Amino acid sequence: MGWDKMFNCERCSKRLWTSYRKLPDGKVVCNECYNFFLMQLLDKINDNKAYDIVYNFVEKYQGKYPTDLLEELIKLLGIKYKITIDELSLREVLQIIWGKMEQDNRLVKLAKLERDLKRDVTNPHDYFCEVCNVKLPKTEYDYSMTNFGKSLCMHHQREKRASPHALKLYESLRKRGVFCELESFNSSKNVDISVRDARLYIGIDGEHHNLDPEQVVIDLMRDEESYKEGYATKRYSLKEIDESLEGIAETLTEVVKQRTKKFQQEKFFPQESVTKF
Numbered sequence: 001m002g003w004d005k006m007f008n009c010e011r012c013s014k015r016l017w018t019s020y021r022k023l024p025d026g027k028v029v030c031n032e033c034y035n036f037f038l039m040q041l042l043d044k045i046n047d048n049k050a051y052d053i054v055y056n057f058v059e060k061y062q063g064k065y066p067t068d069l070l071e072e073l074i075k076l077l078g079i080k081y082k083i084t085i086d087e088l089s090l091r092e093v094l095q096i097i098w099g100k101m102e103q104d105n106r107l108v109k110l111a112k113l114e115r116d117l118k119r120d121v122t123n124p125h126d127y128f129c130e131v132c133n134v135k136l137p138k139t140e141y142d143y144s145m146t147n148f149g150k151s152l153c154m155h156h157q158r159e160k161r162a163s164p165h166a167l168k169l170y171e172s173l174r175k176r177g178v179f180c181e182l183e184s185f186n187s188s189k190n191v192d193i194s195v196r197d198a199r200l201y202i203g204i205d206g207e208h209h210n211l212d213p214e215q216v217v218i219d220l221m222r223d224e225e226s227y228k229e230g231y232a233t234k235r236y237s238l239k240e241i242d243e244s245l246e247g248i249a250e251t252l253t254e255v256v257k258q259r260t261k262k263f264q265q266e267k268f269f270p271q272e273s274v275t276k277f
Contacts, residue, residue, distance in 0.1 A: 009030040011027065021033075043206045130151050169204065204236050
């Protein structure tokens with residue numbers, strides 16, 4: 001981090017009197033744009049199915065990362081997952097993940113305290129989510145232990161898999177009363193957010209989804225398959241979520257209401273159904 005009397009951010013062009021950061025390409029940016037850059041890296045790691053590898057690395061070394069292993073991780077991300085990242089940026093990303101882990105650990109301790117303070121005696125064979133303390137079916141507990149190494153309910157399993165931007169939009173929609181699912185699956189793709197009643201899939205994509213021709217073709221094919229199954233797909237960029245989260249959530253809430261009403265009418269009054277929305 002550097003300090004200067006006055007500078008122009010080379011990403012958003014804001015003229016600021018504040019601290020600045022440097023991107024790997026040498027551009028001088030404000031703290032807000034630098035954080036956006038880190039969130040883009042996190043989403044790219046998640047999009048390329050590398051999150052589990054990075055998460056396990058953080059969990060193993062807990063904020064103290066040997067330089068030689070960092071270099072090996074950078075090579076792995078570049079060769080296998082096609083993610084280019086420098087050591088400083090990787091350290092920042094790892095720190096974000098580590099901070100979330102520490103927060104989760106604090107919640108786990110509070111959940112255990114809450115359970116211990118309950119007066120009713122629980123069955124020793126009962127299973128509970130370590131974060132929210134909700135009781136789990138045995139099958140859900142087994143799946144969580146196998147895939148996450150800890151006891152988590154379905155909601156918190158999905159949170160572990162979700163990208164930061166998808167989680168933001170999901171929480172914003174839930175606050176508005178929209179019943180939606182985080183990290184669901186259909187026959188052809190992983191869906192960031194799905195609204196079943198409105199037959200709507202919502203995707204939050206990194207830059208490569210618009211710049212990589214192969215990825216664009218894949219996304220189009222997947223969206224076509226979803227359309228054949230009766231679901232529309234609406235995609236947003238990371239930048240749109242960062243800059244217009246509340247507006248997007250408000251718009252989607254209204255869209256969900258209209259689509260849900262339409263499909264309910266089609267279900268109960270098929271002869272009176274109107275033109276497809």
